[in-house]
Amino acid sequence: MGQSASNVSKYMSYPLSWFRGSEHKDDGKTLVPRGATIFVFKRRGSMYFDEDGDLAHEFYCEVTDRKTNKVVMRRVLHNLVPQGDVDLPHPRLHGDLPVIVFDTTNMPGHHSLSHRQAS
Numbered sequence: 001m002g003q004s005a006s007n008v009s010k011y012m013s014y015p016l017s018w019f020r021g022s023e024h025k026d027d028g029k030t031l032v033p034r035g036a037t038i039f040v041f042k043r044r045g046s047m048y049f050d051e052d053g054d055l056a057h058e059f060y061c062e063v064t065d066r067k068t069n070k071v072v073m074r075r076v077l078h079n080l081v082p083q084g085d086v087d088l089p090h091p092r093l094h095g096d097l098p099v100i101v102f103d104t105t106n107m108p109g110h111h112s113l114s115h116r117q118a119s
Contacts, residue, residue, distance in 0.1 A: 038093060038094055038097055039091035039092065039093065039094065040088065040091065040092045040093070040094050040095075041087065041088055042085045042086060042087055043086055043088055044085060044086075045082065045083030045084055045085065045086040047083045048080040048081060048082055048083060049080065049081045049082075049083065050076065050079065050080055051079045055083065058075060059075070059076040059080065060073040060074065060075055060076060061073070061074055061076055062074075
């Protein structure tokens with residue numbers, strides 16, 4: 001269940017110009033698209049559709065063993081179609097984001113917004 005690669009990952013070698021958008025051109029193409037997002041909106045689905053249209057991670061069918069006449073479950077590996085890209089319910093930060101994101105509320109010298117407005 002990996003993240004879909006977006007245009008952001010192509011331009012990670014230009015981290016500073018990536019945030020503000022680049023004006024530099026190379027053969028008439030912009031190196032970094034203006035307005036590139038740091039969010040991931042889709043992921044690669046990990047499930048498969050079978051020939052009946054059912055969606056699951058694995059499919060099995062009952063098969064009778066010829067030697068012992070026992071019914072066993074055999075995994076189906078053919079006629080399966082990958083699910084494809086799946087929309088995430090909420091956008092997530094890209095895994096290759098070149099910025100450290102951390103909480104500053106417990107750091108010394110931190111003042112809340114309401115405390116600043118009161119003074």
